[in-house]
Amino acid sequence: MKIAKPLLILIVLAAAVLLPIVTEAYFISIAITILTFMTLALSWDMMLRTGQLSFGTAGFFGLGGYTGIIAAADFGVDPVIGIMLGGLVAGGIALILGMAILRLRGLYFAITTMALASVFMVIIRNLHRLTGGPSGKIVYNTLFNYDSNKVYWFMLAIAVGTVVISELFQRTRIHFAIDSIRADETVAKSHGVNIYKYLIFVFVVTSIIQGVIGATYALQYGFVYPESSFSPHYLLLPIAMALVGGIYSTIGPILGAIILGLSSEYLKLIMPYGHLVIYGVIIVVVVLFMPDGVYGAIKAFFMNRKRRLEER
């Protein structure tokens, strides 16, 4: 039993790595999109585990995208370095902002983070020379010259890295701090947990991930555009994925991203008109009837079965 889990992880990982060898470019492109949103969903969930509902995902995604494109277009930086810079800038700004906004809690924190994308967008729209203003900016040297297999492996590496960070958050002592903050801040504080430090740490780490993903997305297609780069789509879809898969876990957002990513594409192909309605209904039904998400429902099913077997 002890070997079964690592073996399963190895098989899944090997299958993911080998995917481009056995499938068409179209499926690779779908897989890249799923990995992009999976990573965003995981990063959003990692912040949620502290009890703070952040709506800053789209803001840091766009910020990373702009940094990556400006680095590549204006400074001739290699796209991979541009992606790292995207993460660093998003993380740096999250650190500065976090010092102020992480004094807020609950709804106040959520609303403040919701404004971030709009604030970043207004600033970027007005920095014409640097950002291209409202018209956006393009770059000719896209990530791996749009070799979709290489982009896929790169995205897979980022996604696996995010999964590892998420698991570290679940398995190391950070986990105790985060959980205690979410459960009761006063109790956590009285036990010596430096709440502010941990919140800033998680906020910066998740923002770095969002910045890296934003830069990867922007450099993959070679453009940034204010309305598109800071679109609420990069906030709402990851949240929906985490809710459908199951929050407060690593597996939940992964499952949610796979389920919604594949069903969205499949529905579109079989139902060119009205597929978004069905897609929306799926999300509502899952959230209504599986409040702990698909992963929560699966876990509950196996626990119940185990209990029944033990009772016999």
Place this chain on the structure above:
Amino acid sequence: MKKAILLTLVLAVVAMMAVAATPIKIGAVVPLGDITGDQAAKAMRLAVAEINAAGGLLGRPVELIVIDDELKPEKGAAAIEKLATVDKVDFFVGGMGSSVHLAQIPVMKRYQKITIWIGAASYLCENAVGPDADWYFHLHPWDYQQGASYGLGWTELAEAYPEIRTDRIFLAYEEGGFGTASHESYVALQRLAQQGEGAWAAIMNDYMGVSFKSAALGGGDYRAMLQQAKTYNPDLFIWAGYDADALPMLQQAKEVGFAPEFFVGAPPGWPAHFGDSPLAEGVTLYGMWAPTINKVSPAAEHFYNAYIEMFKEEPATYFAPLGYTNIYFLAEGIKAAGTIDKAPLINALEKVEYASPIGEVLKIAPSNVIKHQGFTAQKILQWQGGEQQVIWPLELKTADPTFPFPSWEGR
């Protein structure tokens, strides 16, 4: 020996029949959830149905595969991948959003199939395609061509109707990306005009731009901006916002008693039944097509009637005749080339002259960057008696312009 010859002949005939039965596949990517993409896709289906009813192309049927891009860049790029690798289409067509197209361009460059695009007006798309993409044809005017065409239009209108003046231009622009981009392009045009250059050189002396919060984005109070405009007293009052701004802005202009010589609206779309409102009378607008073009263009009339017959609805956006043109332009090229092979077909498409339902004859010429640009101008239209009438280009004119803007009294 005879048997061998007979067998070869039979095999050759079977092979030819198989090729003849193989459809020519056209892959379209449009946003089906939006009226522009929905009507463009329907018009493409209409064109394909007509072509197939007339015997297809090169003796082969035409198959249209439409994929929804959901106005999302990654979905638009994935759609091109699917059309190329799963559906194995021969051509890409479609259009709409510039950001979606920017994500599609790297994928299109990889496959380099003949592509005929009817949307994406941003000059960034043209730069991203680059000068070497001889397989790329763009039919919608680029943003800078639209700005220049309005200048040309007002210049010609001022020549044809000497009482028309456009010296003082006031732009009310929504504070988002769309409006800000319009303001910036007018600032650039004014700078050029002051140097005696550009399409607005002879007609624009002074310019003022003031932003407003669009009703579509939570705004809707335009009184302060309208008061500024009234004080400025422009010859041309232009607003760049969304359809949600159209009626409330007119209502508030009536309240503050602001009636410029020309009240010009430049939203991407107009509210349904806008023409039925008494406030709409005399409002000028920019667009590529209006149903009244039927009066001066047999191609437009044919398209309009066929569309209504097939879909039991009126085409309401210019992307409908543009979608129809998208397919027919390609079909004309294939007929002229006698093949779908890339090089001879590109050659033939460069020479096609297609009398489109947009009104003009579609011809290909280079634009600033790319080799193959189709239409280069928008039209100046005006709401008169509940219909959009063409007031420019003069050769497609369906009515004389109403000016000055009719008084608010009695409306």
